[in-house]
Amino acid sequence: MPKLTIDELAKMRDRTRRTLVPREGGEFRAKINVHMGTCGIAAGARAVMTALIEEAERRSLQDVLLTSSGCAGLCSQEPMMTVETVGKPPVKYVNLDPAKAREILEKHVLGGSIVRDYALGVGSEKTDA
Amino acid sequence: MAEVATARTYRLHLMVCAGTGCVSNHAFELKTALEREIEKHKLENEVTVVPTGCNGFCERGPILVVQPGNVFYQQLSVKDVPHLVEEHFLKGRPVAKFMYFPPEEKTPVPVLSDIPFFKKQVLVALRNRGLIDPEKIEEAIARDGYKALAKALTEMSPEAIISEIARSGLRGRGGAGFPTGLKWQLVRNAVSPNGGAKYVVCNGDEGDPGAFMDRSILEADPHAVIEGMVIGAKAIGAAAGFVYVRNEYPLAVNRLAVALEQARAFGLLGRDILGTGFDFDIRIKRGAGAFVCGEETALIASIEGRLGEPRPRPPYPAQSGLWGKPTCINNVETWANVPVIIDRGSAWFAGIGTATSKGTKVFSLVGKINNTGLVEVPMGITLREIISDIGGGIPGGKAFKAVQTGGPSGGCIPKEQIDLPIDYESLAAAGSMMGSGGMVVMDEDTCMVDVARYFLSFTQDESCGKCTPCREGTKAMLDVLTRITEGKGVPDDIALLEDLASAIKDTALCGLGKTAPNPVLTTLRYFRDEYETHIRDRKCPAHVCRQLNIYAIDPRLCLDKGKGCDVCRRNCASEAISGSKGEAHAVLQDKCIKCGVCADVCAFGAVRVE
Numbered sequence: 001m002p003k004l005t006i007d008e009l010a011k012m013r014d015r016t017r018r019t020l021v022p023r024e025g026g027e028f029r030a031k032i033n034v035h036m037g038t039c040g041i042a043a044g045a046r047a048v049m050t051a052l053i054e055e056a057e058r059r060s061l062q063d064v065l066l067t068s069s070g071c072a073g074l075c076s077q078e079p080m081m082t083v084e085t086v087g088k089p090p091v092k093y094v095n096l097d098p099a100k101a102r103e104i105l106e107k108h109v110l111g112g113s114i115v116r117d118y119a120l121g122v123g124s125e126k127t128d129a
Numbered sequence: 130m131a132e133v134a135t136a137r138t139y140r141l142h143l144m145v146c147a148g149t150g151c152v153s154n155h156a157f158e159l160k161t162a163l164e165r166e167i168e169k170h171k172l173e174n175e176v177t178v179v180p181t182g183c184n185g186f187c188e189r190g191p192i193l194v195v196q197p198g199n200v201f202y203q204q205l206s207v208k209d210v211p212h213l214v215e216e217h218f219l220k221g222r223p224v225a226k227f228m229y230f231p232p233e234e235k236t237p238v239p240v241l242s243d244i245p246f247f248k249k250q251v252l253v254a255l256r257n258r259g260l261i262d263p264e265k266i267e268e269a270i271a272r273d274g275y276k277a278l279a280k281a282l283t284e285m286s287p288e289a290i291i292s293e294i295a296r297s298g299l300r301g302r303g304g305a306g307f308p309t310g311l312k313w314q315l316v317r318n319a320v321s322p323n324g325g326a327k328y329v330v331c332n333g334d335e336g337d338p339g340a341f342m343d344r345s346i347l348e349a350d351p352h353a354v355i356e357g358m359v360i361g362a363k364a365i366g367a368a369a370g371f372v373y374v375r376n377e378y379p380l381a382v383n384r385l386a387v388a389l390e391q392a393r394a395f396g397l398l399g400r401d402i403l404g405t406g407f408d409f410d411i412r413i414k415r416g417a418g419a420f421v422c423g424e425e426t427a428l429i430a431s432i433e434g435r436l437g438e439p440r441p442r443p444p445y446p447a448q449s450g451l452w453g454k455p456t457c458i459n460n461v462e463t464w465a466n467v468p469v470i471i472d473r474g475s476a477w478f479a480g481i482g483t484a485t486s487k488g489t490k491v492f493s494l495v496g497k498i499n500n501t502g503l504v505e506v507p508m509g510i511t512l513r514e515i516i517s518d519i520g521g522g523i524p525g526g527k528a529f530k531a532v533q534t535g536g537p538s539g540g541c542i543p544k545e546q547i548d549l550p551i552d553y554e555s556l557a558a559a560g561s562m563m564g565s566g567g568m569v570v571m572d573e574d575t576c577m578v579d580v581a582r583y584f585l586s587f588t589q590d591e592s593c594g595k596c597t598p599c600r601e602g603t604k605a606m607l608d609v610l611t612r613i614t615e616g617k618g619v620p621d622d623i624a625l626l627e628d629l630a631s632a633i634k635d636t637a638l639c640g641l642g643k644t645a646p647n648p649v650l651t652t653l654r655y656f657r658d659e660y661e662t663h664i665r666d667r668k669c670p671a672h673v674c675r676q677l678n679i680y681a682i683d684p685r686l687c688l689d690k691g692k693g694c695d696v697c698r699r700n701c702a703s704e705a706i707s708g709s710k711g712e713a714h715a716v717l718q719d720k721c722i723k724c725g726v727c728a729d730v731c732a733f734g735a736v737r738v739e
Contacts, residue, residue: 003396005404006279009270016271023142023179023196023260025242036220046171049140053175057138065197066140068221 018062028065030109033082037071043078044097051098055105064109077120083108092120139177141218142196144259148183148348148503149341149380151190155207156180159191162207166214176218181259182349182384183341186246188501189229194241194259201241202227232499232521246500249519251481251507253489254302254465257350263384266391269352275397277471281360282405285471287317290364294467297475298487303332303423303460304535304564305640306486306553309467312457315447316365319455327367328451329358330458332428333374333381336420337536338587339495340567343461345503346491347374347381350465351388355411357459357467359398362409365457369410373428376415385413420537420591424639425450425458427593438595439639460565462491482508486552490566496533497572499524506551513547516570527572531655535564537584537591538644540651541577560651562644576673577656578663582610584648588641599642602633606649614674618664623653672738675723679739682706682727684713686735697727697736 004012034040034049045068052066072080077094083104084090091114093104104115114122145151145160163178184192189203200223202213209227216222228237229244238244252258261268269275281290295310321327331354335343347354358370374382389411392398400408414432421427422437429451431437450456466488470478479487486508492515494504499521506515512532516522523529531541540561542549549555553563571580589603606629609622630646637643653660662668669677687693687708695710705721708714716727716736728736 003394003401003404005396006283009275009279009397009403012267013270013273013276016267019138020260020268020271022139023144025197025199028197033221038220041219049175053138053140061138067197068140068219070220070222 018060021062022065027063027086029063030083030085031065031067032105032109033067033069033084035070035072035078035080035082036068037075037078039071039075040078040080045079047098048079048081048096048101051101052105055102059110064105074120080120085109085112089122091122093118094120139175141176143176143178143218144181144184144194144196145178146182146184146190146192146194146259147180147380148187148190148345149378150183150187151192152380154191156191158207159193159205159210162210163193163214166210167218170214170219172214172218179262180264181261182257182263183345183503184259185250185255185503185505186244186500187503188499195223198223199241200239201229201244203229246502246504246519246521249510249514250505251489252505253469253478253481254346254353254462254491255349255503255505256469257353258345259349261350263349263351264387266352266388266395266397269350269388273472274352274468275356275403277468278356278359278397279403281363281471282403282407287364287366290360290471291317293471293475294364295475297470297478298482298485299463299466299470299478300486300553301460302462302466302490302565304538304562306563309459309463312447312459313361313364315445316367316455316457319448321454326369326454327365328454328456329361329365329367329370330428330432330446330451330456331358331370331372331374331461331464332423332425332458333372333378333461334416334420334423334428335375335378335461335565336418336423336591337538337565337567339493339569340536340565341493341503342491342566344375344378344381345493346461346465347378347385351381351385352392353465353468354385354461355388355392355398357464358411359402359409360467360471361457361459361464363407365455367457368408369412371412371414371432371451373414373416373422373432375418377418382413382415389413419593420587421593421639421641424641426639428458429456436593438593439641441638462566483550483552485554486563490551490563492566492568494520494568494570496568496570497523497527497575498570508552509550511548511550512542515551515568516547520570523570523572525572527574529570530573530575531571531577533561533569533571533580533648534567535562535644535647536567537588538562538640538647539564539567540647541571541580541655542651543655545655560647560654562647574671574673576614576669576671577652577659578610578614578669579671579673581649581652582607582614585610585645588645592641592645596636596638596642598633598636599638599645602629602637603642603645605629606633606646610649613660613663614669615676616663616667616674618660620664622664623657623660626653668739675725678723678725679718680716680721680723680725680727681737681739682714682716682731683735683737684715686733688713691731691733691735694732696730696732700726700730702726 079096193202299309300306427439446456491505585607594600693711698706
C-alpha cells in the first residue's frame, strides 16, 4: 500500500466522508422515499430503488437521502415514490419505472422543478398526531 | 494512491455494536445473520452492515442502530433478523417491538438521540463510537482521523503543540489528574542520558473492578489513541512508543494491532510519517493482568521484561523511565483526547467542563443501576444526573445508598452528596477520586463494611508484596474487616483500622498501597454507624454479612402458606431445622451455620432474616 502524503490524506478524507454521510445525521437537501409495500415491490419498486442508488452513486450525491417506506395506499398506481425537498411540500409520483425515477431525480430533486407528467399530487394525507 | 475500500454509497447503514459486551451477547452471530438475510433479499448493494465499537448502552445489548434515521434496536437475537430485514430494511417499516421501551412505558423511543441514556452525554474521547468500523482506517480518516497529526507535523512546533495541550486544561484521565501539557513539557525538557531516546507510553492496564473505559476506547477507535501518541511523540521528541494493554482484552489488542498495521501501511506511522521526515513507531506490550502494573514504574518494569514491581519516585518517569530514558506515560483516554484538541483548538476543549476540570470524562456505569453502560459526560455534571437521568435510577424500586468512584483507590460517596459535581477537586474533597472512571452504584441492600472488605481483599490480593506497609498492612486491615463482618469485631477495631490506614497511606511505596485504605476511610467517614452496629450489636443492617444474620421461620407463614412443605429442612446441610412435612418448621440456632440456604429456597417468604 503506497504511503499517503498530506494532500492524499485530505483527498481520502473527502472521498470516504461522502460514504459516511448517511450515518452522521446531517442536513439533506432532499429525501426520496420509495414505497416498498408488497404491492410496490410486486409492481417493480426494487428496480426503481436500484436505479436511484446507481444514479446517486454516479453523480456522487451526498445530500440526497434515499429511503423506503410501506404501502402508500394507492396500490393500483405503484411503484410510487415521494420526493421532499427542503422547505417544499412533498410530491407523490406514481406508475414509476427506472427511467422515470432517474428523470425525477435529475429534474425535481436536483433541478427543483416538479415533473408534472408523473406526479399524482402535492402534499400528504392529514394525520391526527 | 491507496484505494478506498468503502467507496460505495449505501442507502442504509446497519451499525452493529461489536464491543466486548455485545460480542459476548452474540453480536457477531447477529451480524452474520443480518448479512445472510440481506443477501437473501438481494439488498447487499443497498444495505451495509458495519461492526462498531461499544455503543454504550450495554444493558440493552446486542444493539443495532440504523442510519440514516438513528433508529435504535436493542436486545436483538438471530431469530429476530428475518422479520426485521423484511419489514424495515426492505419495506421501510421500522419494527416497534425491537425498540427501546423506557421502564413502565408502553410506547417505544425509536430514535437513539431521544433516549434519556444518550441525551446528556457529550462525546469527545468517544467521538467515533457507533459511527465507524474500527478495523477500517479509511472510516477513521473520513471522521477527521489523522487530520490533527497532519497539522501538528507541518504547521506546529513541538512547543506550540505542548502549549496548545497545556492551554486546553487537559488532565490525566488515568486517575490522578496531572496536567498533561505540564507532563509533556517536563519530558521534553528532560535530557536523555548519552543523547539517547525518549519514549511515549499508553497505559491501558485497566484493572479497577467494573471498569471498561479504556478497553472500550481501544475497541471503538484505536486510531484516536495512535494519533494522539504520534502527536505526543512529536511534541516531546520520542521515536518509539508502547501501548501497554491487558492480554485479557483480546478484542482491544486485536483491533489495536490491525489499526497499527493499517496506519503503517498508510504512512501514518513508521519512517517518514506523511512525508514530513518524522519517524515514530508503536509496539503493543501485552500485560498479564496484574493490577499493580497500572502504576507507572511497575508498568515500565513490565515493559522492560522485569517483574512488574514499582520503585520509589523520584526520579519520575519524565526524568528516568523506560530503560532509564525520559518517558511520557498517559492513559488511553488522555491520548484519545489529544487529536481533537489539536484539531478543534484548546479554546473549544476548555469551553467544556469546569474551572479546573476541562473536557469530558468517560465512565463505566455499573452496579445497582438500570442502565449499565459506557457513558461520556462533561466535567461538572452531577452524580444525580449520571445516576438518575443517564443511568435511569436503581432497579427494583430500591433506594440509592452510595456510589463508588475511583476503584480500589477511590471511595464511596453517600446519597447526601448526590448533587456533587464530577470534577477532580470535588471528588477528592469527598474523600474519593476521579480515578480512571469506574462508577459502581450501590443500593440500600449493600453493606458498606462488606464493600470495604471486598476492596481490601482486592488490593491485598493485587499487592505485589515489595513493600511491607502494603503487603502486611492491607492484610492486617483485611483481617480486621473480616472479623467485623463475621461478628467478631471488638470496640477498638475502628481506631485500629484508622491507625493502619494512616500508616499505610504515609509509608507505602506506590499508589496502589497509598490509596488502598481509601475505601475503608470513606466508608468510615460516611457510614461509621454501620461499622458500630456490626461491632456493638453484632448486626448487619443490610443483612449482607451472613454470620451476623439470625435466620428464623415464621411458623404461621410456614404452615398457612407453605403447608409445612419441608423444603428448607431437606436443603439444610447442617440439620439445623426442626419439623417434618405438614408441620411448622423452626431453625435450631445452636446448629445453624448461617449459610442462608433456607431463606433462598423458601418459596413462601417464611424464613425471616434479622
